[in-house]
Amino acid sequence: MMETRSPSEHQPRLMRAIGALLRGQRVAALATLEADGSPFVSMVPFATEPEQACLVLHVSALAQHTGNMARDPRISLLVMQAEQADQPVHALPRLSLLGRAGTPEPGGASWAACRVAYLARFPEAEPMTRLGDFRFVAIELSGARQIAGFGAARSVDADELRRILALSAERPPRSAHRDSA
């Protein structure tokens, strides 16, 4: 049999738009679940980690979303083009991601890769990574809903997201990346 392609592989423009959002925006809206099952949404800076093809957060143990993710790892993340004054907002390109939050063991290979990816984007966060009450969170994505403009919506599967993430590092990993593992 011929290798089959998902319909989304015929959408290079839409795939590029996802990569542009993940590279161009530095913050996302993170939805987590409270103890009673109600939703809670908060802002998180995020980075992309190409080797594990995941998103990386760096959160305080004191933050509400951190406790929520420890209790129930199901999350959703919205990455959207920031609104501009005097420009219409209804058709802003955006991506609603679904996934699960994992906490890599400090000092391990996954943690080190998350740290490199996060600090490549947010070097100013380096002092916080030395504080005991902050931790890295690796988000494994299971799918997404992409809105590329008014009426232009489609579902995106996990494989396509993984391919995009593998290419979407803000800066290519450097030797320090592998050395730190």
Added chain:
Amino acid sequence: MMETRSPSEHQPRLMRAIGALLRGQRVAALATLEADGSPFVSMVPFATEPEQACLVLHVSALAQHTGNMARDPRISLLVMQAEQADQPVHALPRLSLLGRAGTPEPGGASWAACRVAYLARFPEAEPMTRLGDFRFVAIELSGARQIAGFGAARSVDADELRRILALSAERPPRSAHRDSA
């Protein structure tokens, strides 16, 4: 007994910051619950409605968040200052709101007030309000978490939010407001 004041009433600067966010930002991240109880976050344009002291959304019956809110009205909304290129993001002022979504009966007084508030902010949405598959959603707020900068977090109660909303209409209600009810 003297009238008691909540601690938050001694925070006029923080109250003003909430009003500035609700007036200055036109879109929010809406967290809703999927059928299996997992969170889903999507972008929504929003307006403030001073008489009911609620937030107003205008959503398509086809959208995932619309079905989610019809099934379970518990929602959370994030309103945040948009990120600026070359500016740090970790301390962006933001507000995580908690509330419940209600659907005012089309043609009723609450619906009419929601429509006036929404179109004052988004006049370009007027044609969509004539489509049968769009509806207004009134968000009744029960509380919020305000992040006014790095390490500057506080809880905000429903009374304070109601007072802010009663003053935070983008434009004061005009006579058409009452006439349309």
